[in-house]
Amino acid sequence: MKGSAFKFFPVTATFLISFSLLAESYDPLxxxxxxxxxxxxxxxxxxxxxxxxxxxxxxxxxxxxxxxxxxxxxxxxxxxxxxxxxxxxxxxxxxxxxxxxxxxxxxxxxxxxxxxxxxxxxxxxxxxxxxxxxxxxxxxxxxxxxxxxxxxxxxxxxxxxxxxxxxxxxxxxxxxxxxxxxxxxxxxxxxxxxxxxxxxxxxxxxxxxxxxxxxxAQRAPTCCVSFSTFYSPTITPCAECSCACASNSTLAALRGAAESTNSCIDPNTRYDELPAITTRGGSSASHPDLLYCTRDMCPVKIHWHIKTNYKEYWRVKVTITNRDFSRNFTQWTLTLQHPNFDNFTDAFSFNHRGLNPYGTFSNDTAVFWGVKYFNDILMQAGPSGNVQSELLFAKGKDFKFSHGWAFPHRVYFNGDDCVLPEPQNYPALPSNSPRVPSSFLSLVFIVIGLSLIEFVF
Missing domain, CATH: 2.60.40.290 (Immunoglobulin-like)
Known part of the structure; x- marks a missing residue:
């Protein structure tokens, strides 16, 4: 028995290691x-x-x-x-x-x-x-x-x-x-x-x-997602510690420290006050990222804002923000999984292509990228450190705003899985109503205000 067990163990260990690598390499999208x-x-x-x-x-x-x-x-x-x-x-x-x-x-x-x-x-x-x-x-x-x-x-x-x-x-x-x-x-x-x-x-x-x-490629995630809607004043930020946990020096900077810390840049620092930084491409490099101080500490943030509700359509504004002062992202890609991509109509300043990872069973995924010479380079953190587009969807038979249906199920930036907020923190409908009333006069100012917000941080 001992000899038999000894012979069996290496085979089992090899199988488990191979299975683990296979599971990590499998991308469902x-x-x-x-x-x-x-x-x-x-x-x-x-x-x-x-x-x-x-x-x-x-x-x-x-x-x-x-x-x-x-x-x-x-x-x-x-x-x-x-x-x-x-x-x-x-x-x-x-x-x-x-x-x-x-x-x-x-x-x-x-x-x-x-x-x-x-x-x-x-x-x-x-x-x-x-x-x-x-x-x-x-x-x-x-x-x-x-x-x-x-x-x-x-x-x-x-x-x-x-x-x-x-x-x-x-x-x-x-x-x-x-x-x-x-x-x-x-x-x-x-x-x-x-x-x-x-x-x-x-x-x-x-x-x-x-x-x-x-x-x-990296031990920690590299991007996170935040949400907001026209029907709620609540903005759901990236989850705390999405990519790294804030250190004491980071928390000090978030409280308004006068100087930048060694690990991140004080968000109150003006762009023209920053030291000269050598910009690099989107791939990993030996020197560390130089980021804004945030509670999620992610180099890239994607914000999904449900902007408008029409009779037969609904519109979303997507903003990608680079918080890394040392990195430009060239030829970036954004991949979104959402059940309404069967009824996707147009993106107004991104190129896009529908993906069908499951054959004819479902078409719920699309990849987006920048228009050449316009927004195909996501510049380093600062005034030009974001790109954005609006996505227009027709209302399919399953359309609803309740239960977080209108938010994406998966978000990838440059092929890396981004951290989503916890579902219980998604912006809620007023009074838990299953749908938005047509006469929503009390939120007119919220609609106008949120439409003008630039989600830089």
Whole structure:
């Protein structure tokens, strides 16, 4: 029995760990979303091969922003990279054993590769390269939801039976967040000529699938949601400690401390009084966020305001506020799940696309993003640190304002799940009425006042 139990335990532990990772990587609003790395060997060399490596982003609303992706792996043998086009290794490694001219591009046993920046000479480019590692989400723009580079590998074998697949793939953006599976051989890719009259085939193809784990990307949430309505003077703020709990210094700042604390910026500080701050892109970086002092301590806040009730329509104003003085969010996305998206009519200053994660069963999810050159960049905290739009819905048969029905069920910003208020704190209908009376004269001034509020904090 003891021997049997001992043999059973490692299998059980492995299963539980695998199941836990699978559960974390499953996204109910994008169940098929992942990043797939495809490695196509297109020609042989005297000691290796030339391949095109393509990174496909199949995620509907999660993109890779500046400073871009970093792809890493370990060679199975003693391979070297002789040349790269459209990307480069971050370190050359030890090439002292090579006395040729030129020497290999990279001799490291575990290379890390980054995309080239736009504007490099034409002879250093391949198709779909050189965007600084930025990859769009698939819903935003399928044509830019991929990145590619060419790699010439030596000491690798010169046939399908002698080439060994690399191992231990990693994908950073540039912080952690993705877990990559092993390389798997798949049927060779086929390529069509420009006139579609000839089809060629790769000599060998393998895929690597990388899935996003929010817990791996950051330990705490990064966004929260607040609510208000035209029919109630109550504003439901983000839940306290949504992203972090306020420290003593933070509470002091919230009470009106004269100076900014080390952990956050006093909300009463004027924008022109702030020290010079180096702005970075939307991805994680080594230095900490510099935030406004708030009780929820979230870098990003989404506010959902039920603005107007018409006879056949109702209107919502959505505001996204960046409270991080050190970060811009480029090509941001906002994903909303609400039962009335079956009757969604229009968004007035955001692009949008309906998602159907459950096939034909339900259509309750939509992804929104900014209009290029208008509001596709969510600037750092300050006067320009917010974007907003109004959403117009037709009233479906299930429409109601009672029991919190008019508020979203899930909210994602840049693919990360945002913290919602507790349902018992949602703005309530007057006198718990199941619907809003048509003659609501007593709240006219509240309607006007809330319509003019800018939810900056």
């Amino acid at each position: 994008d169940p098929n979303g992942n990043i797939t790395v495809k490695w196509d060997i297109n020609s042989w060399t005297p000691e290796g091969y030339v391949a095109i490596v393509t990174i496909f982003n199949w995620q509907q609303y999660r993109h890779i922003s500046s400073p871009g992706w970093i792809l890493g792996w370990e060679w199975a043998k003693k391979e070297v990279i002789w040349n790269m086009v459209g990307a480069q290794a971050t370190s050359q490694g030890d090439c002292s054993a090579y006395h040729s001219d030129p020497i290999p591009h990279c001799c490291a046993p575990n290379p890390s590769v980054v995309d080239l920046l736009p504007g490099v000479p034409y002879n250093q480019q391949v198709s779909n390269c050189c965007r600084g590692g930025v990859i769009s989400s698939y819903a935003q723009d399928p044509e830019t939801a991929l990145s590619a580079f060419q790699i010439t590998v030596g000491n690798a074998g010169t046939s399908n039976t002698t080439v060994a697949l690399p191992v231990n793939f990693t994908l950073n953006t540039p912080g952690p967040g993705y877990s990559c599976g092993p390389a798997t051989k798949v049927p060779p890719s086929q390529f069509h000529s420009t006139d579609n009259r000839r089809v060629t085939q790769a000599f060998m193809t393998w895929n690597i699938t990388c899935t996003y784990l929010q817990n791996l």
